[in-house]
Amino acid sequence: MRQFITFTRKEFYHILRDRWTMLMLLAFPLIMIILFGFGITTEIKNSKIAVYDPSKDLATQNIIKKLETSEYFILSEYLNSPDQIELIFKEGKIGLMVVFSERFYENLIHTGDAQILLIADGTDPNTASTLTNYASRIIMMYLQELTDIEHLPFQINTEVKLLYNPTLEGAYNIVPGVMGMVLMLICALMTSVSIAREKELGTMEVILVSPMPPLLIVLSKVVPYFTISLINFTNVLILAVFLLGVPVNGSLFTLYLVSIIFIFVALALGLLISSVTNRQLVALLMSAMGLMMPVVMLSGLMFPIENMPLILQGIAQIIPAKWYIEAIRDVMIKGLGPADVIKEIGILSLMAVVLIGASLKKFKIRLE
Amino acid sequence: MKVIEAENLTKKFGQFVAVDNISFQVEKGEIFGFLGANGAGKTTAMRMLCGLSKPTSGQGKVAGFDIEQQPEKVKANIGYMSQKFALYEDLRVWENLRLYGGIYGIPSREINEKIHAALAQLGIENEKDTMVKSLPLGWKQKLAFSTAIFHDPKIVFLDEPTGGVDPLARRQFWELIYEAADRGITVFVTTHYMDEAEYCNRVSVMVDGKIEALDSPKNLKKQFDAKNMDQIFHQLARKATRGNN
Numbered sequence: 001m002r003q004f005i006t007f008t009r010k011e012f013y014h015i016l017r018d019r020w021t022m023l024m025l026l027a028f029p030l031i032m033i034i035l036f037g038f039g040i041t042t043e044i045k046n047s048k049i050a051v052y053d054p055s056k057d058l059a060t061q062n063i064i065k066k067l068e069t070s071e072y073f074i075l076s077e078y079l080n081s082p083d084q085i086e087l088i089f090k091e092g093k094i095g096l097m098v099v100f101s102e103r104f105y106e107n108l109i110h111t112g113d114a115q116i117l118l119i120a121d122g123t124d125p126n127t128a129s130t131l132t133n134y135a136s137r138i139i140m141m142y143l144q145e146l147t148d149i150e151h152l153p154f155q156i157n158t159e160v161k162l163l164y165n166p167t168l169e170g171a172y173n174i175v176p177g178v179m180g181m182v183l184m185l186i187c188a189l190m191t192s193v194s195i196a197r198e199k200e201l202g203t204m205e206v207i208l209v210s211p212m213p214p215l216l217i218v219l220s221k222v223v224p225y226f227t228i229s230l231i232n233f234t235n236v237l238i239l240a241v242f243l244l245g246v247p248v249n250g251s252l253f254t255l256y257l258v259s260i261i262f263i264f265v266a267l268a269l270g271l272l273i274s275s276v277t278n279r280q281l282v283a284l285l286m287s288a289m290g291l292m293m294p295v296v297m298l299s300g301l302m303f304p305i306e307n308m309p310l311i312l313q314g315i316a317q318i319i320p321a322k323w324y325i326e327a328i329r330d331v332m333i334k335g336l337g338p339a340d341v342i343k344e345i346g347i348l349s350l351m352a353v354v355l356i357g358a359s360l361k362k363f364k365i366r367l368e
Numbered sequence: 369m370k371v372i373e374a375e376n377l378t379k380k381f382g383q384f385v386a387v388d389n390i391s392f393q394v395e396k397g398e399i400f401g402f403l404g405a406n407g408a409g410k411t412t413a414m415r416m417l418c419g420l421s422k423p424t425s426g427q428g429k430v431a432g433f434d435i436e437q438q439p440e441k442v443k444a445n446i447g448y449m450s451q452k453f454a455l456y457e458d459l460r461v462w463e464n465l466r467l468y469g470g471i472y473g474i475p476s477r478e479i480n481e482k483i484h485a486a487l488a489q490l491g492i493e494n495e496k497d498t499m500v501k502s503l504p505l506g507w508k509q510k511l512a513f514s515t516a517i518f519h520d521p522k523i524v525f526l527d528e529p530t531g532g533v534d535p536l537a538r539r540q541f542w543e544l545i546y547e548a549a550d551r552g553i554t555v556f557v558t559t560h561y562m563d564e565a566e567y568c569n570r571v572s573v574m575v576d577g578k579i580e581a582l583d584s585p586k587n588l589k590k591q592f593d594a595k596n597m598d599q600i601f602h603q604l605a606r607k608a609t610r611g612n613n
Contacts, residue, residue, distance in 0.1 A: 006470025010459065017458045202452030206516075209418045209448035209525075210471045211440055 003212050007220035014194065015224055025190065029182040029232045033239050036174045047095040047131055048076040050088055055104035059114070063142050067098065072134045089121055096120050096131045108146075175240045176328035177301030180321040182236060183229050183259065184266045184295050189287035190225050191270030196283035199274075214363055222267045229263045230256075249335025255328065258341065261348045262324040266291075268355035269320075275362040295321040323347050369396045371523055371554045372417065376426035379412050386412040388577035389426065394556060394570075396522075399549050401565045402558040403597075404574030405605050410558045413574070414525055417556070419443050431522040444472070447521035447553075451528040453512040457501035461492070461511060464500055465518055472519035486514045489547070506537035510544060517548055524548065526557040530564065542567050562598040571597070573604050580604045 015021050049067060053060045068075045076094050079085065085097055101107065101115040108114040118135050120128035198204040207217060237255070240246040248255070273286045295301065298312060299321040305313055316322050327344035330336040338345070372394035379387040387409045394400045404410045415421040417430050419439035428435040431445035455464050462483050469479035487493045490510050500508060509529065517524050526545075530538045542564065545555055557568070565571050565585060572582040581588055581604060585597055592600045 002473060003471050006467055010456065010463075010467050013459055013463070014456070201457075202450040202454035203456060205420070205450050206448055206454045207471070208420060209443060209446065210468070211444040211473075212471050 004216050004220055007212070007216070008223050011194070011220055011224045015228070021190075025186060025228050026232070026235075028185070029178070029236050030239060032178050032182060033175065033236050034243070036178050046074050047072060047127075048093060049073045049096045049098060049135075050077050050079055050094045051075065052079040052082055052085065052097070052099045053104075054102045055100050057103075057105035059105040059108055059142075059146075060100045063100075063116070063139055064098070066138050066142050067135065070134070070138055072131075072138075085119065089119075092121075095127065096135060098135065174301075175236070175244065175246045176325045176332060177299065179233060179236055179259070179328055180262070180299060180325045181292070181295050181301065182232055183263055183324075184269075184291055184321055185287075186229050186232060187222075187225050187263055187266030188270035188273065188291050189284065191222055191267055192273035192277075192283040192287050193280050194225075195221060195271070195274035196277055196280045199278040200280055215360065218271060218360065218363055222271070225267065225270075226263055229266075230260075233259050246332070248332050250331035250337065254331045254338045254341065257338070258324065258327045258331065258345060258348065261345065261352055262320060264352040265320045265348060265355055268352065268359045271359035272355065272362060275359065294319045298322065299325050301325060320348060320351050323351075370394065370429075371396045371431055372400075372556065373429040374413075374417070374426070375428070377413065377416060377423050377428050378425045379409075379416060379421065380424045385577050387416070387423075390574075390577075390579045391426075392572055392579060392582055394523075394554060396554055397549055397552050398570065399545060399555040399557065399568045401568030401571035402556060402574070403560070403562075403565055403571055403601065404558070405560070405608060408574040408608070409577040410574055411527065414527060414556070414558060417442075418446060418448055418525055445522045447516035447519065447524040449512050449516040449524065449526045449529050451531050453508050455500045455508055455512055455515065458499065460497050460499055461487070461503070462496045464511065465515055468515045468518050474519055482518060486518060490514060490544075506533055506540070509533055509537065509541060513541065513544055513548075517553055520551075521553065523554040523556060526555065528558050528560065530559065530561060538564070562596065562601055565597040565601075573601060575604050575608050580607070 015025065051064055053064065064075065067073045073096070077088075079088065082099065085099070088094055088097070097117075097119040099117040099119065101117075104114045116139060118132045120132050122128050195204070198207070208214075233256075237248070241248055269291060270287065273283055273290070277283050277286065294315075298305070298308070298316045298319050300316070301321075305316045305322065308316065323344045327341040327348070330341050330344075331338075370393045372392075374393070375391050376389050377387060377391070378385065378389050390413060402410050402414065412421065416423050417428055417435060419430075419435055419442045422436060430442045433441040433445070435442055456467070459467065465483045465486060466479055469482065474482070483496075484493075487496055490507075492507060492511075495503065495507070500511070503511065513524075513526070513529065516526070530541055533541070538561070545557070545567075549555055557564075559565065568585065570582065570584050571588065572579045574580070581591070581600065583591065588594075588600055589596070592603060594600045594603070
């Protein structure tokens with residue numbers, strides 16, 4: 001036990017005394033959540049819109065005027081045919097396309113049912129959803145005015161279509177995603193780099209010649225990162241709730257439980273990486289490329305898994321962060337209980353057991 | 369009393385025989401030089417004796433314990449200093465000593481006394497709170513030696529401990545080695561500085577995994593009809609078929 005305390009204290013010194021490590025460990029998650037967070041809530045102003053209006057009647061003109069006079073939109077151009085829609089998006093000049101149905105006003109008066117199609121560029125889902133929300137609200141306001149004047153139950157169906165990313169996931173996705181990314185980064189990357197550093201400096205050899213059991217060496221290596229990860233998770237959670245207004249609908253206990261299991265998985269991955277290399281740089285690159293990239297690209301953080309090619313969907317299933325982000329989203333946003341995320345908890349636990357077993361075995365073999 | 373006994377110790381990596389059937393004994397309090405060109409198998413042999421590597425065949429006893437059956441007991445009785453000095457650069461001088469004291473299970477109060485004694489011996493009491501990274505190389509080397517013998521091991525293994533250090537610092541370092549030997553600590557040292565070989569009580573010369581010569585420097589010079597260790601080493605090393613020098 002004394003050995004363990006001595007060694008763990010030393011690990012904390014390494015972290016606390018290196019300004020850059022500290023900055024990386026504590027500031028990075030906060031910067032991430034703030035950057036991503038304001039990506040969600042930023043007001044969008046003066047976004048360019050294009051209009052395809054085959055009706056050109058009173059109602060469509062009024063709606064266009066309303067959109068144009070709002071602070072959010074600037075009318076960029078009128079299209080002559082629907083064929084131009086795809087082209088104008090490819091040029092990337094406009095953020096939103098408003099398409100009216102034919103004989104708009106007539107349909108509105110007679111059948112009470114006219115249609116507007118809002119098309120946005122889904123490659124940037126946050127902006128896309130904000131733009132379509134604003135436009136829909138402006139159209140609803142016009143409808144309200146019309147109803148007040150004519151005392152008729154009008155109805156305009158605004159249909160929203162997101163090009164390139166049809167199943168836009170909620171913007172709240174970002175917070176669980178950042179959590180997954182931050183925990184993976186701190187646990188796996190920092191653990192693997194810190195062990196590789198000791199191997200590079202030769203101190204690991206000296207420690208291995210000492211009577212300190214290998215299990216204790218591993219434990220004292222991971223305890224500081226485990227602690228810091230929990231602090232970070234709490235920080236991110238607090239920021240998400242109080243700064244970004246993301247709700248915590250489910251139980252905190254479940255959130256922490258899932259996070260702790262995920263931290264174990266990430267720590268074990270870090271240990272595994274450190275057992276295949278003796279160099280800090282390699283450990284860093286392997287963690288960044290081998291772990292961070294899949295988390296960003298394949299976990300559903302940036303791109304919905306449902307839209308991926310089948311083979312990538314398959315790969316996504318073995319990415320721990322995918323299950324973690326899903327569980328956090330279910331608990332935090334949807335407010336589901338532990339019973340509803342039992343599948344995710346089970347899969348993460350299995351991954352943790354397998355990876356911890358493998359990394360401990362690897363660490364021992366190296367001593368032989 | 370013999371503190372190191374190697375009997376037909378062999379280590380193979382696949383087809384490659386790194387250490388080939390070596391046998392030797394080291395007496396308590398002896399300074400034993402372990403010489404050999406790069407790639408001769410010195411480090412592998414030493415790693416086996418330290419319990420870091422399992423012998424393919426043969427036996428070894430260190431401090432009276434079998435290196436294969438009781439590696440933990442062996443580890444508790446030896447100290448080790450690597451050629452990289454292996455100190456934690458971002459820890460203070462005394463924190464490095466305390467760390468190794470803690471790892472070897474020395475009680476706290478005793479650790480403080482020993483830190484005091486160790487720093488006094490090195491004459492760097494004023495540097496107690498200095499970060500190791502700002503120490504000169506020669507001091508780091510001495511400090512690394514102090515950490516290696518901090519827990520009063522029966523044997524200390526030194527892996528090319530004087531690499532990259534100027535001649536004066538090397539002389540001072542050997543004074544530390546003699547002091548340790550006087551306290552009854554057996555010193556097992558690998559080196560490729562032949563003048564250092566002269567300081568040892570006995571030396572062995574390894575060539576291609578085998579021990580080709582083993583005796584006191586004086587007897588070896590007689591045996592090989594050589595003026596100094598350098599000549600002996602070159603005579604033997606010429607036979608080498610592997611390694612890079």
